[in-house]
Amino acid sequence: MAAFADLAEIARLRVWDGVAARVVGGTGLTLAFIELEPSSIVPEHSHPHEQIGVCVSGSLSFTVDREERDIGPGGTWEIPGGVPHEVRVGPDGASVIEAWSPHRDDWDALETLEQAPPPWPAS
């Protein structure tokens, strides 16, 4: 009934250039562990899914519906469905954890990247 997995076993998916995600998918929600390369950019986009996240390490500048915020470790965000948002990653890259509801069915088509040790948490 339950699924257990270690982050290191989970495939890395290419979400954007320089942005890789390990996904733990459910039925009604998706939880993802995301690595963003230094100075990478998530271009403005929107989706019907509600999105909540936290910065684990590094820094990023989040723009949500024209409101821009610099975010470091421990910073959280909550984005209603349908609201445009973009991210500019700081010079040291960033690791974030994000959850979406409903499930990100659209991510089923993402390309699998070469496996690599998760940057987080330190083992």
Added chain:
Amino acid sequence: MAAFADLAEIARLRVWDGVAARVVGGTGLTLAFIELEPSSIVPEHSHPHEQIGVCVSGSLSFTVDREERDIGPGGTWEIPGGVPHEVRVGPDGASVIEAWSPHRDDWDALETLEQAPPPWPAS
């Protein structure tokens, strides 16, 4: 439209004895940052909400529908709605991040605990 908050600003709620959560709530999902005291126990319970989580630090033993698993940093779990689960926390305590869908409306009634610095991430 968006909400930004630092973990350190978010109230700590009492979920169980020895278990405190900082919640970033959405409409259709809930994301929570949970601190579990050493040797604390989350007694067996179930809820209609689907639940996905990851261990950030420490250790715990998760029993989901009679399947028991020892989990350390980087370990993840996915629990369908309605499935009984319980947690026994290791001797050093644990920090976990969990997401539920739908939103945990039932948590609106939780007691607020004394504020304390978040154990994670290191600032």
